[in-house]
Amino acid sequence: xxxxxxxxxxxxxxxxxxxxxxxxxxxxxxxxxxxxxxxxxxxxxxxxxxxxxxxxxxxxxxxxxxxxxxxxxxxxxxxxxxxxxxxxxxxxxxxxxxxxxxxxxxxxxxxxxxxxxxxxxxxxxxxxxxxxxxxxxxxxxxxxxxxxxxxxxxxxxxxxxxxxxx
Amino acid sequence: xxxxxxxxxxxxxxxxxxxxxxxxxxxxxxxxxxxxxxxxxxxxxxxxxxxxxxxxxxxxxxxxxxxxxxxxxxxxxxxxxxxxxxxxxxxxxxxxxxxxxxxxxxxxxxxxxxxxxxxxxxxxxxxxxxxxxxxxxxxxxxxxxxxxxxxxxxxxxxxxxxxxxxxxxxxxxxxxxxxxxxxxxxxxxxxxxxxxxxxxxxxxxxxxxxxxxxxxxxxxxxxxxxxxxxxxxxxxxxxxxxxxxxxxxxxxxxxxxxxxxxxxxxxxxxxxxxxxxxxxxxxxxxxxxxxxxxxxxxxxxxxxxxxxxxxxxxxxxxxxxxxxxxxxxxxxxxxxxxxxxxxxxxxxxxxxxxxxxxxxxxxxxxxxxxxxxxxxxxxxxxxxxxxxxxxxxxxxxxxxxxxxxxxxxxxxxxxxxxxxxxxxx
Numbered sequence: 001x002x003x004x005x006x007x008x009x010x011x012x013x014x015x016x017x018x019x020x021x022x023x024x025x026x027x028x029x030x031x032x033x034x035x036x037x038x039x040x041x042x043x044x045x046x047x048x049x050x051x052x053x054x055x056x057x058x059x060x061x062x063x064x065x066x067x068x069x070x071x072x073x074x075x076x077x078x079x080x081x082x083x084x085x086x087x088x089x090x091x092x093x094x095x096x097x098x099x100x101x102x103x104x105x106x107x108x109x110x111x112x113x114x115x116x117x118x119x120x121x122x123x124x125x126x127x128x129x130x131x132x133x134x135x136x137x138x139x140x141x142x143x144x145x146x147x148x149x150x151x152x153x154x155x156x157x158x159x160x161x162x163x164x165x166x
Numbered sequence: 167x168x169x170x171x172x173x174x175x176x177x178x179x180x181x182x183x184x185x186x187x188x189x190x191x192x193x194x195x196x197x198x199x200x201x202x203x204x205x206x207x208x209x210x211x212x213x214x215x216x217x218x219x220x221x222x223x224x225x226x227x228x229x230x231x232x233x234x235x236x237x238x239x240x241x242x243x244x245x246x247x248x249x250x251x252x253x254x255x256x257x258x259x260x261x262x263x264x265x266x267x268x269x270x271x272x273x274x275x276x277x278x279x280x281x282x283x284x285x286x287x288x289x290x291x292x293x294x295x296x297x298x299x300x301x302x303x304x305x306x307x308x309x310x311x312x313x314x315x316x317x318x319x320x321x322x323x324x325x326x327x328x329x330x331x332x333x334x335x336x337x338x339x340x341x342x343x344x345x346x347x348x349x350x351x352x353x354x355x356x357x358x359x360x361x362x363x364x365x366x367x368x369x370x371x372x373x374x375x376x377x378x379x380x381x382x383x384x385x386x387x388x389x390x391x392x393x394x395x396x397x398x399x400x401x402x403x404x405x406x407x408x409x410x411x412x413x414x415x416x417x418x419x420x421x422x423x424x425x426x427x428x429x430x431x432x433x434x435x436x437x438x439x440x441x442x443x444x445x446x447x448x449x450x451x452x453x454x455x456x457x458x459x460x461x462x463x464x465x466x467x468x469x470x471x472x473x474x475x476x477x478x479x480x481x482x483x484x485x486x487x488x489x490x491x492x493x494x495x496x497x498x499x500x501x502x503x504x505x506x507x508x509x510x511x512x513x514x515x516x517x518x519x520x521x522x523x524x525x526x527x528x529x530x531x532x533x534x535x536x537x538x539x540x541x542x543x544x545x546x547x548x549x550x551x552x553x554x555x556x557x558x559x560x561x562x563x564x565x566x567x568x569x570x571x572x573x574x575x576x577x578x579x580x581x582x583x584x585x586x587x588x589x590x591x
Binding site: 036 | 169177180187189190191192197200335336385389
């Protein structure tokens with residue numbers, strides 16, 4: 001691990017290099033662009049608050065992981081919030097409205113967030129992080145074969161959840 | 167389009183939409199939050215937030231250390247794995263298949279004629295030695311997961327004792343679905359120009375074909391090359407595969423050296439396999455102008471609903487011609503012999519281990535007559551050398567070789583104590 005010589009300078013360099021890809025991933029996992037920038041900025045703030053940073057070649061995986069976890073956290077909180085908060089006429093959209101309204105992106109993002117951890121991570125990195133199976137395996141510490149299996153299972157699960165989107 | 171393909175498309179569309187919708191990075195806004203000492207906008211549990219980056223960093227260090235060292239390491243699922251960056255590569259060009267009568271060149275499948283087809287398949291001789299190297303899908307490290315293994319010294323004077331095994335790729339994925347639904351892959355492998363093309367998953371619903379360099383074990387291409395089953399490659403480098411309800415062909419390399427696996431063409435009508443029937447195996451003739459397929463009715467579970475047919479590229483209007491084993495002995499796993507006759511496994515049944523057959527015979531495609539050569543074998547795969555001179559069979563848990571001239575048994579060339587499937591010269 002290395003310590004940045006200038007915190008903000010190093011953060012800026014890391015931001016310039018990684019933020020565009022992270023933003024795409026955050027939009028894909030969050031289902032909307034509104035909170036995507038917050039997710040990514042939170043990831044960089046966390047990095048900035050660390051005493052020691054990952055090495056340069058590990059920075060990308062660290063940031064992707066952080067963004068993904070923040071996205072999943074947000075989904076979980078939104079799910080709990082909907083369960084606890086009574087739905088009024090002008091509040092959360094009805095299930096019918098959501099289904100009909102075709103808020104496709106949010107549905108896909110929510111379906112992915114609901115996958116088991118490993119499947120979800122493999123999908124996020126492969127489809128939204130742009131990583132090959134081998135790179136996903138390296139980043140997650142898995143065998144390449146396991147990554148393929150997780151992706152296959154994830155697609156099978158999503159095929160059921162997103163039946164009407166196919 | 168299969169369900170797996172459709173969801174793959176949904177995910178890729180979602181990624182593209184995210185790319186289009188992603189805001190431009192706003193450093194100014196982040197800088198503003200830094201200056202204000204702003205709290206995290208999405209605060210999670212304190213313990214988890216603090217712990218996770220360290221765990222991620224530690225895991226990444228372990229992974230990178232293993233990769234940099236180029237050594238075998240344990241993945242977190244316990245399976246040893248050899249990972250290296252996928253590399254792009256090209257092979258010499260292969261001709262596009264045409265419907266004219268131009269024959270393709272016949273080679274041993276290890277090099278391609280860069281000038282394209284000009285000759286027929288080379289004549290074979292009883293003196294031609296058995297190729298010493300074959301690839302198999304076998305569990306060599308005892309972890310219960312199949313590996314892609316290169317066997318050298320096949321057919322040598324020391325017999326089985328002289329065979330050496332090299333694990334090219336460890337941990338090929340077993341099919342995750344229950345036996346009887348998705349089988350227990352990986353299933354099949356074929357070889358061309360120093361590369362192995364492996365079907366890793368997930369019969370009979372959908373397959374994934376991936377490519378590996380035989381010398382190094384490195385994977386090439388970006389993961390799955392094509393979604394399909396039962397890869398079979400002709401002498402001139404045309405890949406045939408099944409997508410459950412049709413057979414497709416594509417040259418592996420285009421005229422400009424570009425990989426062509428994404429631009430396949432359907433062989434025959436686009437929906438050829440009716441009902442629950444599906445392709446169990448594919449095989450090219452030595453001259454690369456005929457493709458054989460065996461099919462089995464998925465719900466039949468018996469030999470009476472299997473079929474072996476041949477498609478002639480020079481007579482595409484004839485479609486698939488062959489024989490159906492109704493009421494008789496079933497047929498599976500075709501392999502062309504040197505003289506163009508077709509060998510098959512007989513009496514196929516479908517079980518948890520996949521399709522198995524119980525005899526080896528030559529089939530007359532006009533009459534359907536079988537000339538049995540070997541019986542009482544549980545055959546799970548047959549593969550012929552490109553010129554049809556030699557046949558290798560996975561039977562009774564071992565690799566057995568046969569002469570492609572007369573199907574004379576050459577004996578067991580390799581064995582396995584566990585999973586064994588998919589052999590390719």
